[in-house]
Amino acid sequence: MHREFAQVEWDADLEDDCRQLIRLAVREDLGRTFDWTTVSLVLEEATGKANIVNREAGVIAGQGIIPLIIDEMQCDIEFEQRIDDGTFVEQRTTLGTISGSARDLLVTERPILNFLGHLCGVATLANRFVNAVAGTKVRLYDTRKTIPGYRRLEKYAARCGGAHNHRLGLNSAILIKDNHLALGAGSSEQKFSPYDAVVKAHEFIIETFANNDRASQEEREMIVEIEVDTLEQLAEVIPTCPDIVLLDNMSPEQLAKAVAMRDEAQAAIELEASGGVSLETVRAIAESGVDRISVGAITHSARQLDIGLDWTK
Numbered sequence: 001m002h003r004e005f006a007q008v009e010w011d012a013d014l015e016d017d018c019r020q021l022i023r024l025a026v027r028e029d030l031g032r033t034f035d036w037t038t039v040s041l042v043l044e045e046a047t048g049k050a051n052i053v054n055r056e057a058g059v060i061a062g063q064g065i066i067p068l069i070i071d072e073m074q075c076d077i078e079f080e081q082r083i084d085d086g087t088f089v090e091q092r093t094t095l096g097t098i099s100g101s102a103r104d105l106l107v108t109e110r111p112i113l114n115f116l117g118h119l120c121g122v123a124t125l126a127n128r129f130v131n132a133v134a135g136t137k138v139r140l141y142d143t144r145k146t147i148p149g150y151r152r153l154e155k156y157a158a159r160c161g162g163a164h165n166h167r168l169g170l171n172s173a174i175l176i177k178d179n180h181l182a183l184g185a186g187s188s189e190q191k192f193s194p195y196d197a198v199v200k201a202h203e204f205i206i207e208t209f210a211n212n213d214r215a216s217q218e219e220r221e222m223i224v225e226i227e228v229d230t231l232e233q234l235a236e237v238i239p240t241c242p243d244i245v246l247l248d249n250m251s252p253e254q255l256a257k258a259v260a261m262r263d264e265a266q267a268a269i270e271l272e273a274s275g276g277v278s279l280e281t282v283r284a285i286a287e288s289g290v291d292r293i294s295v296g297a298i299t300h301s302a303r304q305l306d307i308g309l310d311w312t313k
Helices: 012-030 036-041 065-072 102-132 151-160 178-183 194-210 231-240 252-264 282-286
Strands: 047-054 077-081 094-101 139-141 174-176 224-228 244-248 270-274 292-294 307-311
Touching (some): 012 102, 012 151, 036 102, 047 102, 065 077, 094 102, 102 139, 102 282, 102 307, 174 194, 178 194, 194 224, 194 231, 231 252, 244 252, 252 270, 252 282, 282 292
Parallel strands (some): 224 244, 244 270, 270 292
Antiparallel strands (some): 047 307
């Protein structure tokens, strides 16, 4: 059974992140005043109704933010959701309907579309990567290459698209990279070897959390992962039994050799490929036999899905 990072759900922590982002969005649009265009032209008692419609096909994510926008902006409108998050929809599908005060509808229009467009874009790109490796055993993961403040939301969207969540933050796991090897021993002249670094990480978890009554189960069972650049480094760390070895920027041929080395050693280690992963290369990487592929592009290169409002009579 493979070890897994905590997966992001739509929960209280995510909603708190949403509310903080919504407050920033309101500040950007209104400051502490009003939408003067709407106030000058739209009667206070006017009402309206609009359908939220995707202009292009994609995977839907993040609709739970709409009631939070309405609440934070204290708007006299209602939202009726019609499509579940995680659903792939063809273009011109009605995702939901908002109705009520015309002034409030106009003020909330852009924040709703901005949040939905971005999150649906992440979910849609994640889904394209997942579909590209269909039929293989590999699992696709996002990374920490997220917009600051949006990490939980973007990771939730990645899951809506069928991807898995890598660690949420630096406090979620031990992931040893080349900079840790270079700086961890105290000077550039005295580097940690990959072997020593994994051993030290395991010792740290035991010493710090094993007998600590205040430690969480996640801390006691913290995942240890190490990044390696060569097959020689992989051979060195296999005896230390990290949970995951990240194979950085290796070709499909090198990845296949890494899988054979792990299997020959009968090591309970998962192999993760990372670096240079695109929609054009991901299939060949998956067919090398690795267990995981982490893809920064899922979040850092996703474009917005085109979503708009269609006003009804």
